Amino acid sequence: MDLLAPLNPQQKKAVTASDGPLLVLAGPGSGKTRVLTHRVAWLVQERQVPPWRVCAVTFTNKAAREMRTRLENLLGHARAAELTLGTFHATCARILRREAETIGLSRDYVIFDADDQVTLVRRLMREQNIDDRRFSPSAVHSAISRAKNELIPPESYQPSTYFGEIVRRIYEPYQQQLRANNGLDFDDLLVETVRLFQEHPEVAARYQERYLHTLVDEFQDTNMAQYLLLRALTARHRNLFVVADEDQSIYRWRGADYRNIARLRQDYPDLMTCLLEQNYRSTQNILDTAQAIIRHNRDRTEKQLFTERGQGLKAVIHEAYDAEEEADWVVERIVELKAARKARLGDCAVMYRTNAQSRALEEAFLQAGLPYRLVGATRFYARREIKDLIAFLRLAQNPSDSASLVRVINLPPRGIGAQTIEVLEDAARARGVSVWQVVEAAAARSPHSPARSADSPPLSERAIRAVTAFHNMVAGWVVLHEEVTPAQLLERVLTDTGYEAYLRDGSQEGEERWENVLELRAVAAEYAGATLSDFLADVALVSDVDNLTEEAVDAPTLLTLHSAKGLEFPVVFIVGLEEGLLPHVRSLDDPEALAEERRLMYVGVTRAKERLYLTHASRRSRYGEYEPSTPSRFLEDIPLELIEGDGAVVVGHRRLQAGSRVAAWDSPRAAPPSPPAPRFQRGQSVTHPSFGPGIVVESHPDRNDEQVVVAFTRAGVKRVLASYLQASEESDTKGAQRGKRVR
DNA sequence: CTAGTCAGGCTTTTT
DNA sequence: GCCTGACTAG
Numbered sequence: 079m080d081l082l083a084p085l086n087p088q089q090k091k092a093v094t095a096s097d098g099p100l101l102v103l104a105g106p107g108s109g110k111t112r113v114l115t116h117r118v119a120w121l122v123q124e125r126q127v128p129p130w131r132v133c134a135v136t137f138t139n140k141a142a143r144e145m146r147t148r149l150e151n152l153l154g155h156a157r158a159a160e161l162t163l164g165t166f167h168a169t170c171a172r173i174l175r176r177e178a179e180t181i182g183l184s185r186d187y188v189i190f191d192a193d194d195q196v197t198l199v200r201r202l203m204r205e206q207n208i209d210d211r212r213f214s215p216s217a218v219h220s221a222i223s224r225a226k227n228e229l230i231p232p233e234s235y236q237p238s239t240y241f242g243e244i245v246r247r248i249y250e251p252y253q254q255q256l257r258a259n260n261g262l263d264f265d266d267l268l269v270e271t272v273r274l275f276q277e278h279p280e281v282a283a284r285y286q287e288r289y290l291h292t293l294v295d296e297f298q299d300t301n302m303a304q305y306l307l308l309r310a311l312t313a314r315h316r317n318l319f320v321v322a323d324e325d326q327s328i329y330r331w332r333g334a335d336y337r338n339i340a341r342l343r344q345d346y347p348d349l350m351t352c353l354l355e356q357n358y359r360s361t362q363n364i365l366d367t368a369q370a371i372i373r374h375n376r377d378r379t380e381k382q383l384f385t386e387r388g389q390g391l392k393a394v395i396h397e398a399y400d401a402e403e404e405a406d407w408v409v410e411r412i413v414e415l416k417a418a419r420k421a422r423l424g425d426c427a428v429m430y431r432t433n434a435q436s437r438a439l440e441e442a443f444l445q446a447g448l449p450y451r452l453v454g455a456t457r458f459y460a461r462r463e464i465k466d467l468i469a470f471l472r473l474a475q476n477p478s479d480s481a482s483l484v485r486v487i488n489l490p491p492r493g494i495g496a497q498t499i500e501v502l503e504d505a506a507r508a509r510g511v512s513v514w515q516v517v518e519a520a521a522a523r524s525p526h527s528p529a530r531s532a533d534s535p536p537l538s539e540r541a542i543r544a545v546t547a548f549h550n551m552v553a554g555w556v557v558l559h560e561e562v563t564p565a566q567l568l569e570r571v572l573t574d575t576g577y578e579a580y581l582r583d584g585s586q587e588g589e590e591r592w593e594n595v596l597e598l599r600a601v602a603a604e605y606a607g608a609t610l611s612d613f614l615a616d617v618a619l620v621s622d623v624d625n626l627t628e629e630a631v632d633a634p635t636l637l638t639l640h641s642a643k644g645l646e647f648p649v650v651f652i653v654g655l656e657e658g659l660l661p662h663v664r665s666l667d668d669p670e671a672l673a674e675e676r677r678l679m680y681v682g683v684t685r686a687k688e689r690l691y692l693t694h695a696s697r698r699s700r701y702g703e704y705e706p707s708t709p710s711r712f713l714e715d716i717p718l719e720l721i722e723g724d725g726a727v728v729v730g731h732r733r734l735q736a737g738s739r740v741a742a743w744d745s746p747r748a749a750p751p752s753p754p755a756p757r758f759q760r761g762q763s764v765t766h767p768s769f770g771p772g773i774v775v776e777s778h779p780d781r782n783d784e785q786v787v788v789a790f791t792r793a794g795v796k797r798v799l800a801s802y803l804q805a806s807e808e809s810d811t812k813g814a815q816r817g818k819r820v821r
Numbered sequence: 822c823t824a825g826t827c828a829g830g831c832t833t834t835t836t
Numbered sequence: 837g838c839c840t841g842a843c844t845a846g
Contacts (some may be wrong), residue, residue, distance in 0.1 A: 137836075167836055192835075264836055332835065432833055495822050619836065640834045662833055701831070702837040
């Protein structure tokens with residue numbers, strides 16, 4: 079089989095480049111990842127490099143998984159399995175798991191996820207009486223995170239503002255607490271690996287010798303720690319192969335620095351550069367639109383993107399009245415495209431700047447009875463019930479994880495209230511031990527041992543009994559976890575805690591939460607051959623896009639512009655193109671941040687293969703208040719000849735030719751057709767094509783239709799349009815009551 | 822100790 | 837307009 083057959087000459091050149099440092103600068107849709115994948119396959123197949131001596135690094139699990147699948151096809155399962163292939167974080171997690179003791183870490187460390195990290199910061203701030211309303215814990219945390227990514231340790235942190243002073247006071251205890259809990263946060267995974275290599279040259283040498291070739295995807299997104307890691311890894315063989323697109327650098331806020339590309343040129347004077355300019359994804363009009371937007375950024379290498387996919391359609395720009403009508407418009411277009419057989423539902427994606435914007439869209443899809451896939455928002459592993467169960471599992475592995483312990487010590491309620499927890503925490507702090515050790519001491523005191531020994535926390539008899547029961551339960555898991563699979567342990571946790579009964583309280587929400595638990599159970603079952611540590615580490619490092627597999631669901635995808643990177647869709651909608659939203663308010667006063675917003679827009683536009691719709695609303699609600707909104711400056715950068723108006727397009731001061739729909743959209747509230755008499759009344763039984771039977775709770779006329787709030791027997795309370803409803807005979811008051819409670 | 826109500830604050834983006 | 841955290845009644 080000829081590996082190189084599907085590649086163009088530019089791509090071939092990159093794939094077969096000679097050894098040494100190499101930078102592939104490439105535009106969107108140019109087959110960057112494909113080049114990287116083929117390079118790996120080519121090294122193994124043509125150059126006879128043993129797969130275990132190749133290390134390929136990506137930013138998302140999804141990218142890693144896709145690359146692995148392709149390599150399985152190209153090289154066969156056995157050889158693909160030998161490759162080191164994963165995200166930066168996962169790769170470091172594995173190295174640290176192996177080398178933990180060398181730098182004084184425990185092999186069983188747990189990874190603190192974003193929530194855990196901020197919770198810890200909040201707790202420390204409170205302990206130091208720092209007002210967590212004046213200074214947001216997440217801001218403090220991200221300052222700490224930035225420092226860590228720059229490899230600035232707590233003792234060298236130099237604050238220059240009062241806020242910085244707060245950060246300095248939290249940074250050190252934050253690190254201490256992490257270590258006391260045997261925990262690492264995301265940044266630690268990178269930083270500690272770098273430290274490992276710096277402080278232990280003999281360990282570094284092993285990896286440097288082993289990895290003959292190191293390859294990196296999305297190099298423009300690397301931060302300082304990641305860059306140093308790569309430099310350390312490639313110190314011996316210097317075979318660093320990276321692909322990058324400066325114009326798609328959108329993670330500056332979490333420490334990514336596209337100047338690492340310049341740094342690379344400096345540190346590797348013999349760096350070779352390849353350019354990939356042909357685009358295989360989009361039509362020329364879409365590329366031109368993207369170019370028109372990105373061209374305004376300084377400090378970039380201008381690329382001439384071209385495509386052979388033809389001129390294609392112009393971008394459609396639409397001004398809606400508000401977010402709700404914007405969402406309705408998007409849904410209408412999708413329905414239209416489907417009806418005209420121009421696109422399948424699954425071909426469409428709707429992208430936005432902030433997760434909060436998904437709500438209006440979801441409602442519009444629900445009302446239309448259309449399915450959709452939502453990426454992000456509340457991530458699966460951030461859900462309360464999942465975090466609870468993960469906390470139990472973490473305790474089984476490491477009961478000293480006080481954060482997890484405090485989280486679940488009273489879940490489901492077992493008589494250990496805030497008062498008791500505080501006593502336990504105080505005792506732990508006073509004695510410099512973990513909360514678990516205090517729990518152990520309390521348990522050892524019951525049932526008959528003489529009360530109030532100096533060592534035990536001052537707890538009531540009742541509290542002692544409750545704490546002891548909890549202790550015995552967890553102690554059982556600690557023993558068990560060595561012997562059984564993660565899935566079996568999870569089963570045991572579920573039975574011991576009675577978690578199912580606790581969740582399934584008869585409410586709709588409870589059922590949904592229980593379904594999430596079942597999903598977690600299914601995931602755990604896949605780890606039959608792995609340890610609990612492996613399972614927990616993976617769980618902490620997956621993101622939501624990762625679950626966006628090529629499932630057979632034919633539904634539009636809703637996602638943030640950030641999650642959209644690396645994906646492509648025939649039809650793309652970008653909504654909320656307004657000043658303050660894209661670009662976001664928080665970026666307006668910083669030129670660097672503004673440039674990044676522009677790149678974000680660029681990423682969005684270049685996801686589209688054939689059709690691009692850009693919408694903005696004339697007013698938008700913020701904190702429940704409506705405020706007027708002006709079109710994004712990025713819209714003004716698109717030349718008129720690339721735009722097709724639909725009649726109501728306002729781009730800055732330019733107004734396109736107005737069509738017949740102007741009146742409707744320009745003055746939507748001006749003269750609503752006199753509201754028709756409501757067709758549905760409270761208490762009436764109805765059926766909906768997707769939600770089934772239900773009872774009308776309330777109904778009021780909308781502009782063209784009627785908004786009906788229905789308590790569905792199965793689906794809970796929803797707001798739907800009358801046109802989707804049918805009156806039905808039987809009545810079901812029980813459903814209505816239950817629905818009401820959910821609301 | 823729990824479950825319910827209320828006020829206030831908040832919204833970028835994610836490994 | 838939604839969620840979190842604080843407060844109150846049982």
